[in-house]
Amino acid sequence: MNIPTDRFYSKSHEWLLLEGPIGVVGVTDYAQRELSDIVFVELPAIGMHVRRGEAVATIESVKAASDIYSPATGEVLEVNAVLAQEPGLINTDPYGKGWLFRIRVEAPGETERLESPEAYAKLTAIASGAAT
Amino acid sequence: MGSFAGWTLPIVYSSVAEEVLSVRRKAGLFDISHMGELLLWGPDAQEWLDRLLPSNITALPTGRGRYSLLLNEDGGIIDDLLVYRIEPSKFFLVVNAATTQTDARWFSEKLAHAEAAVAEESERWGGLALQGPEALDILRRVLPELPLAFERRAIVAASWMGRSLWVAHTGYTGEDGAELFFPPSLGTSLWDALLRAGASSGLRPCGLAARDILRLEACLPLNGHELKEDLTPLEARLTWVVDWEKSASFPGKKALVEKRRRGQDISLVAFAAERPAPPPRAGYDLLAGDHVVGTVTSGGFSPTLEAAIGMGYVNRALATEGIQLAYVVRGRSYPVTLKPAPLYRRKN
DSSP: OOOOOEEEEOOOOEEEEEEEEEEEEEEEEHHHHHHHHHEEOOOOOOEEEOOOEEEEEEEEESEEEEEEESSOEEEEEEEEEGGTOOOOHHHOTTTTTTTTEEEESSSSSGGGGGGGGHHHHHHHHHHHHOOO | OEEEEEEEEEOOOOHHHHHHHHHHHHHHEEEOOTTTEEESTTTHHHHHHHSSSOOOSSTTOOOEEEEEEEOTTOEEEEEEEEEEETTEEEEEEEEOGGGGHHOOOOOOHHHTSSSSEEOOOOOOOEEEEEEEEHHHHHHHHTTTTTOOOOTBEEEEEEEEEEEEEEEEOOOOSSSSSEEEEGGGGHHHHHHHHHHHHGGGGGGEEEEEHHHHHHHHTTTTOOTTBOOTTTOOTTTTGGGGGGSSSSSOOOHHHHHHHHHHHOOOOOOEEEEESSSOOOOOOOOEEETTTOOOEEEEEEEEETTTTTTEEEEEEEEEEGGGGEEEEEEEETEEEEEEEEEEOOOOOEEE
């Protein structure tokens, strides 16, 4: 399971990468594997103000539709428009080309409520163990 | 893995899209052991099958199979099945997993006073489907005794590790290929041998999710989705299955003749989304403007056509190619166009 050490993680399997005051949001490798083939993504509107923990996007896989929760509070600045044509990028490159949206992070202190890469690795190891 | 009609089945091995495309371009191997098998035999077997099924069974030669339907007295579809005549008075029926017991009971009640018997043999048969343009070449490497002239829907006996199995030139993916039925103990060795033999040809194991998309692209109906007891071959566009002229009557014939005269209210259609859209899922409304004019029965993303596709029932007046309808997901409307079926047709 790939878990880059440069970002924060949520228990609901989103990641947040801080670039100064801007946060980039995506879903984790664990999440894309669980979802399997992603075939459609509905992203938040640019300019929308979202709260941490709020359902802001939907990913549809062959299996089902899954809500994506914002790991931070702030204004949505940009969405990954390429995903409309190529939602499978989330499967092939969840931490890179498969990013979902950028957000102006209002309260950097919120990251304390997120998981470190180490804690997230532990969390998914337990989840994987329980699933088999 | 997932549950289906009491069986635990592989849903996906690697990626649904990759599995679908491998069947379209090379070959895929499916475990279809969940399918139900019935054996029907006896001096009156042919005559009774002709009275019980809408197809002409008298005209079915030994060594050949035919797609058919079990209908109730209203012409409603209880199940779809493949009927193979394996001996002049012996028939091998392949039915859906979820309806195996229903079908077995249905036949045994109907045959109560016939010189014919039915046996539910699902526990005695494993099944594999090898599908794709390379499928038959791969199969011949493992079963070299397969006849060179192996026509569509033919069924032949072959042997593997000293035991005999049935090989049928058929499938449910819209691609060329074969289905194999064998004693369950042969399953793993046959699976492994086929995968080994097909490795150089791009054969890969495929799950139930890929099979569902493949049959959807080919607009092959699935029981419980397009086929239900309150729908007849008229709505389901399966009238080609019905032999109206044969001398034997069959359950539902009277109702079907009457409905054919009157015209049915709804028809099965195939559609594709015009732009990126969430997969249309069974049960979604199909809309013309603000009016609900139909229901989605199956849908998903087609890796072959690179579009969201589906099948559903709509008011017959609207069941015309080129008609634009829409479905709504999370408050957004996604337009679809009705297309000729099948949505995918193989080239050869």
